[in-house]
Each structure stands twice: as structure tokens, then as C-alpha cells.
Amino acid sequence: MMTSQNTTPTPFPLQNFQSVRQALLNQQEIALLDVREEDTFAQAHPLFAANLPLARLALDARRRIPRLDTLIVVYDDGEGLAHRAAQTLQQLGYSQVHLLDGGLQGWQQAGGEVFKDVNVPSKAFGELVDAQRHTPMLSAQEVKALLDAQTNVVVLDARRFDEYQTMNIPTSISVPGAELVLRVGALAPDPRTRIIVNCAGRTRSIIGTQSLVNAGIPNPVAALRNGTIGWTLAGQTLEHGAARRATPVPEVQRLAAAQQARAVADRAGVKRAQLADVLRFRSETTRTSYCLDVRTPEEYAAGHLSGFASAPGGQLVQETDVTLPVRGARAVLADLDGVRANMTASWLAQMGWEVWVLDGLQATDCSETGQLPPPVPPSPHRYRRPYEGTDNPHEAMQGYLDWEYGLVAQLARDGTHGFKVL
Structure with a gap:
């Protein structure tokens, strides 16, 4: 009306x-x-x-x-x-x-x-996941004590690699969110190894930790409560300029991770697509279809499916308002491993999207190559995120955390979200 x-x-x-x-x-x-x-x-x-x-x-x-x-x-x-x-x-x-x-x-x-801030649908959803699933968390002081004691622990940073290089938890390894289920078996082959997932604030560490829990990995897993903000507010020192990244995944571990990810996607109601379905979607005049390659930018540049845009999975879940501005549209996700698309899709489905994973894609299908477009120069009117860098006032950091804690109540008042947590 x-x-x-x-x-x-x-x-x-x-x-x-x-x-x-x-x-x-x-x-x-x-x-x-x-x-x-x-x-x-x-x-x-x-x-x-x-x-x-x-x-x-x-x-x-x-x-x-x-x-x-x-x-x-x-x-x-x-x-x-x-x-x-x-x-x-x-x-x-x-x-x-x-x-x-x-x-x-x-x-x-x-x-x-x-609502205040940016990427709010994803951040509010992350808080709802924590509220309903009680995602396991450890404080900055607890994580530092584990590291200082040289216990059997590995810290995985779920942010983009450039964010990780800006500041990171000491000893941590860069494993952007959609990569976690794919690579965790190679990074922590001992099921007794405790895994800590962190981001800058809360959302990506909650989603990353819960991804590992949902996939059923045997290791004890916890999020670093409040991420690098919590680490900074605790008066603890961050590293800068680190370059530790995940190693290649053996085929046997990829296959196991693919089975785990497919099971999670099925539970979330993710739909399955073939290349013929993609062609059909593109011919439709009454539906919007976002076709997205959720692998790393480097893999995308080396070869991707024609018509698919680069949208690394962890960041896609974090920035649905940027990548999927048409609410109610269809999302079609692709990878070559059967893990990253399924895990990413499982989250989008819980956030109310109609999401399909493209099955049966072969490396030979990814014949289109080329570098990604250069990043857009930052606007002078860009919003400075309170979790960027360590030079923000501590009051702003704490205020940001307090705001995040209130998002579940805001979702209830708004009533339009349609989120359903597994």
C-alpha cells in the first residue's frame, strides 16, 4: 500500500x-x-x-x-x-x-x-546466536594465561588478512571466517588442542566459534570475548604486522570438512543448484540473484566462474547489507571444496535469505581470470569503526560493546528480521 x-x-x-x-x-x-x-x-x-x-x-x-x-x-x-x-x-x-x-x-x-553503526543485520544476528546458543567464550585474561603457560592452544583470527596484519593477538594465525571449518583439521590435528577464535569485537568470533561447534569438530572451542577490543581494554599488548596464515589442506581433511559443512547446510535449509540452475536464475526477470564466489580473493583472481563476483565467505556473513542490498533476493554461492560455500550458506539461510550452493563445480569451469577491481578510495565521510586500530578512546570501545549487547532487544522491538538460529 x-x-x-x-x-x-x-x-x-x-x-x-x-x-x-x-x-x-x-x-x-x-x-x-x-x-x-x-x-x-x-x-x-x-x-x-x-x-x-x-x-x-x-x-x-x-x-x-x-x-x-x-x-x-x-x-x-x-x-x-x-x-x-x-x-x-x-x-x-x-x-x-x-x-x-x-x-x-x-x-x-x-x-x-x-539502529546505530554499520553491518547491523549481521552484528545483531551474531548477538542473537550468542543469546540462543550460549557460544563458549573466554576472557582476554583467561586466553593470555593459556598462552603464557604455553598450553596446548591455538588462536585463529577470523577477520580479513589485512585487518589481522593491522593488529592481532600474539601467536594467532589468520584464518578468515569461512576458512575455519576447512582448515581447522590441519591447524589443530590433536583433538585435545584448545581452539580460540577472535575478531576485533564480537560478531565474527561468535560466528566462527559457532561454525566449528555446528560442524562438530572434536576440539574444545571458545571465542575470545570481545576480541581485540577486550584484549586492549584488559591492558594487554597486541602484535602488529604478523603474516601467519593457514597451510594447505590435505585431501582427506578436505573431504571430512566437506561432509561436516554439507550436514550443517542441510540442517539450515540450504538449497542445491547445478550450473543449469544458475543459467535459469539469470534468465528470470522477476527475481534478483546474487552469484558469489566465497573463496579467497587470490583464488578468485586465479580462476572463477563467469558472472560470479568475489565475496569471501566470512566477510559476506559480516556484511550482508553491503553485498546483498536487495532484501528478499536469492544468493547463489560457489567454491571448489564443498566447505566454504556450505558453511557460509548455512549462516545466510539462518538470516532469512533464500540461498543455494552450486554443486559439482570443477576447476575447469573456473576459466575466467583477472585481478579484482581496485578498492574504492576511502570517503572523507567514512564512519570510523570503534574496533579499528588501538588508538580509539577506551570509552568508545566500551560503548561499542555495550551497544552490541543491546542489539537482541532491538531486534525484538523491530520485529522484521526473520532470523532463525540452528
């Missing part, structure tokens, strides 16, 4: 809070776009809003919203950006462009919940 409480003439139809909320509840495809700069977006936005600043709209829209008749609802907070963004989208060929009635203020006045 579309209603208008605004008497200002506009060439764009309006969608109100209730109609957007109903579309989310119905799992209808919808792109709710916040066209302000990231720093402003991070101060307050709806749960499933995707940040696509007006300044980058013409460059990024076609890649992030591939179907031109997607229902798009654009908003700002009275800055005058939304109407200009709608015009740009219309000029790009999008045919179902709407404005959010009353903008962000109208959303709030209608009773809509607003």
Missing part, C-alpha cells in the same frame, strides 16, 4: 513505514536505500537499510541492484538528497523508484526502530 502524508508535489510515488515493513515481513524483494554518507548513516537507520551514498550512486547502483524493476525505496533525513538520488536511479533505468514518506523522521514517527 502506498500512502502520502506529504503535500509537496513529487514525480516519485511514496512508500510509508507500514508498506516497507510489510514488504520485509513478506520477504518481498526490496532495496531500502539510505543515500547519505556513511558516517551519517551510521548514526541512525532502519535495520535492513543499505547505505548507497548519492555521490557513488551512479557508479555502484547497477552492480549492487542488478534488476532494473526492483522495488527501491530511497530516503534521507531531510538533507534533500533522496529526491536527487531518485532522479539518478530513474536516469539509470530503474522503473520502481519510490521515496520513503517523511524520510528517516517519518520512519521513526511511525514507530520504526532505528
